[in-house]
Amino acid sequence: MILRRLAWAIFMILGSWASWKDLRERRVGNGLILCGLLAGALIYLTLALGVGRTGFGAPEGFFAKASLHGLLGAVSAIALWRVRVWPAGDAKLFFIFCLLMALIDPRLRG
Secondary structure (H helix, E strand, C coil), X not given: CHHHHHHHHHHHHHHHHHHHHHHHXXXXXXXXXXXXXXXXXXXXXXXXXXXXXXXXXCCCCHHHHHHHHHHHHHHHHHHHHHCCCCCHHHHHHHHHHHHHHHHHCCCCCC
């Protein structure tokens, strides 16, 4: 539960920061993407190392479902970038948000 709330807070902060930067500078920088990627990776690592401990373990089959969700998000982001619907920064941010959403609600079905 603590990690879900942390992922939600990171999602909201990252989204607000990206919106502000995009409105002000008309771009989403790689530094912002890297911060989101590292924060998400730390939460996934905490889940992986804490399996079996009270409050920090991942549900059964979580990593397989989260991987599928991330793969579908990456394919969608790349497709929307390739057909020039989104710029590259927005596509990368979408991928990070897909990874965070799997942490926020582990019952996602892709």
